[in-house]
Each structure stands twice: as C-alpha cells, then as structure tokens.
C-alpha cells in the first residue's frame with residue numbers, strides 16, 4: 001500500500017476544545033432555557049425571532065415561494081423514501097407465544113418511541129432532503145409526536161422555504177427555528193417553549209454531533225452522523241471524471257468532510273487527482289470543497305483487491321462506492337459501511353436525494369457498529385412473558401439457586417415465595 005495523497009490528522013487539542021465549548025452551551029440552555037436559545041440564535045445565525053415554533057401561516061407562505069416543479073420533486077422523492085420505509089417496516093415483526101419450555105410463553109412487541117426531534121442541518125446549505133429522510137421513517141414507524149428543527153437562513157428569522165415544505169410533505173407535527181448544539185440541548189432537557197423529546201435523530205456539523213454525544217442518555221440518539229464521507233474503491237476500469245465528481249460531491253458539504261479514493265491502478269489515481277483539480281476550478285462550491293479535499297482528501301494505492309476490501313472494512317466509511325468491473329463480487333467482501341453503491345451507474349448522490357434509501361448515515365467509523373437511520377431507528381423491541389403454575393414451580397428452584405449463588409437473597413425469596421404458595 002502507498003499513500004499518494006495524505007489527509008491531515010485531527011489533534012487532541014481540537015477535540016478537547018470542541019467538547020468544552022459544547023458542554024458550556026448545553027449547561028447554558030439547561031439553566032437559561034429559551035433565553036439562551038434566543039441568544040445563540042442571534043450570535044450564530046443573526047436570528048431575532050421571539051417565538052421559536054414555526055406557525056402554519058409561515059408554512060403556507062413557504063409553499064407559495066416554491067414552484068410547482070419544486071413541490072412535485074419533493075413529493076416524488078418523498079414517495080420513494082416512504083415506499084422503502086414501509087417495505088422495511090414490514091420486515092420488523094412481533095414474536096408471540098415462544099416456548100423455551102412447557103408453560104412459559106415469551107414474546108416481543110414492536111413499539112414506536114413516543115416523540116422525537118428530527119435535526120435538519122441548515123448552516124452551509126439548507127439540507128431539505130434530510131427533512132424527508134428523518135421525518136418519513138419516524139412517521140412510518142408510528143411516532144406520535146414528530147418535531148423538527150433547523151437553523152434559520154443566516155441574518156433572517158425564517159427557515160429556508162424548501163426545508164419547511166419538505167418537513168410538511170413528510171408529515172411533521174411541530175417545527176422550531178433553532179439549530180446547532182443549543183437545539184440538541186433544548187430537545188434533550190426541554191425549555192419553556194420546546195417540550196423535551198424521547199429521541200433526537202439527524203446529521204449535523206461538529207457542534208451538533210458533539211452535543212448529541214453529550215446529551216445521549218438524557219435522550220436517545222440515532223448515532224454520530226457528522227461531516228460527510230465517501231470512499232471510492234476503483235480498479236481503474238471506470239471514468240476518472242465520474243470518480244472525481246463523486247469525491248467532490250461529498251467534499252462540498254463541509255470543510256471537515258472527507259473523500260477517499262482507494263485504487264489498485266496508479267495511473268488511474270493520477271487521472272482522478274487531475275480531474276478533481278479541474279472540476280474544482282469550475283465548481284461554485286469550491287471554497288468549501290477545496291478546503292475539505294486539501295485537508296482531508298486521501299488517495300491510497302492498494303497492492304491488491306483484497307487489500308482494498310480490508311482498507312474499506314477498517315475505515316468503515318459513511319458511503320462506500322464500488323467502481324470496479326467485478327463490483328458485485330467486491331460488494332460481497334464489504335461489511336463496514338453506512339450505505340453501499342455498487343457499480344459506476346449507482347452514484348452516491350442518488351441515495352442522497354431520491355432513490356429511496358436513507359442518507360442519514362454513520363460517520364467517524366460508527367459504521368462498525370450501526371447502519372443508518374431507518375424505520376427501525378424509531379422502534380423498540382420490548383419483551384414480555386407469562387407462565388403457568390406448573391412452569392413456575394419448575395423454574396422457581398433453578399432461579400432461587402442461581403440468585404443465592406450471586407448472593408441476592410431477595411431475588412431467591414421472590415422465586416421461592418411463589419413456589420410455596
């Protein structure tokens with residue numbers, strides 16, 4: 001393996017500063033509630049709203065600011081996302097009357113969380129597609145109260161109209177104009193205006209993801225969905241310009257985003273690097289994309305296809321594209337990724353918007369232990385049991401012995417008192 005373009009490593013100092021900043025912000029929101037939210041809204045986004053909840057009139061006004069085509073496009077994307085979420089819901093089944101021994105009946109029920117907040121990013125770009133990706137699976141799961149929040153367009157008091165319309169089309173119940181770490185703190189602990197929720201989902205920048213990490217426990221979260229990442233595995237049989245475009249599509253999200261090319265073909269790697277430079281010179285979002293590519297972009301020359309697969313599995317990237325002749329075969333060897341895109345036709349950006357899979361995906365190697373947001377994110381698998389008197393009499397002595405072995409005499413008594421009845 002040879003590294004042709006190296007990424008800058010994040011330092012411990014960066015991480016410590018972020019942790020401290022966010023921790024201070026959470027404390028401020030816990031103590032001063034809406035007053036703190038309004039102060040942060042003003043400081044970071046130039047927002048002077050008195051009421052954070054968005055009214056029905058504001059949503060209606062947003063519809064009037066969109067063209068018919070824009071509304072149709074949102075509905076079409078929503079249709080594919082909803083269809084896939086519904087199909088996935090069908091795969092999650094209750095279990096009833098399972099009997100590990102005669103007279104014992106076990107089962108589980110699939111229950112939605114009662115309330116959630118869907119965080120829709122709005123700092124660098126208004127990511128209205130994220131509204132569809134979060135609210136639709138939450139509603140499909142049966143969450144009763146689905147709130148959503150997003151920062152306002154900088155220097156105004158309004159959330160981007162496309163974001164508001166997307167939230168409405170997705171079926172949201174409440175919308176609040178607030179973003180950043182302060183929004184996560186507000187939905188975790190509650191404020192005068194914002195009732196706390198049971199779970200917060202959605203992607204965001206470093207501040208948002210660190211706040212989710214710190215609030216976890218007080219509130220449920222999906223996972224850490226931070227700055228976007230894409231890794232492309234290429235054998236050189238594809239088109240350098242296509243690979244370059246896919247790397248830049250994620251780099252443009254955030255100066256902290258990451259594009260990685262892993263290839264077995266050095267000449268192809270050089271062509272992709274050149275194509276990235278050329279495309280950057282024409283990209284209107286080059287300011288962010290260039291920062292991200294220069295700082296965190298990586299190009300790795302692997303010795304073999306086996307090594308490519310090993311690198312991908314070790315890296316566990318958010319998005320993994322396989323741009324190879326034997327793409328299906330390679331796909332079989334991959335097991336750590338947020339979402340997989342097989343073959344050159346299958347652009348990662350199709351999944352970002354409209355093919356129907358979810359684009360809220362684990363970053364920073366979290367794909368080692370979780371997949372992306374889906375209808376199951378909002379569902380709890382809750383077990384229950386019942387047993388006959390005969391089964392109880394048979395189980396009680398076993399449980400009493402096990403409890404006594406642990407020194408838990410109260411547990412033993414709770415079993416034996418029934419047996420003696």
Ligand SMILES: NC(=O)c1ccc[n+]([C@@H]2O[C@H](COP(=O)([O-])OP(=O)(O)OC[C@H]3O[C@@H](n4cnc5c(N)ncnc54)[C@H](O)[C@@H]3O)[C@@H](O)[C@H]2O)c1
Pocket residue numbers: 044045120121122123124125127130151179180181203204205206207208224225226227228253254257318359360361362363
């Ligand atoms: N992993 C995924 O599934 C996924 C999906 C979509 C987007 N993303 C990522 O989401 C992120 C969106 O980030 P964004 O910044 O555009 O929007 P954002 O909504 O996450 O963050 C904007 C907010 O950050 C806060 N903020 C800005 N500067 C701050 C500072 N110096 N101190 C404290 N708070 C500050 C402000 O409150 C602002 O409203 C990108 O990194 C993108 O790559 C990830």
Ligand SMILES: N[C@H](CO)Cc1c[nH]c[nH+]1
Pocket residue numbers: 127129130227228229250318352359360361
């Ligand atoms: N690529 C992002 C997930 O990392 C999702 C997104 C939203 N809009 C465009 N792309």
Ligand SMILES: [Zn+2]
Pocket residue numbers: 228249250253352
């Ligand atoms: Zn994207």
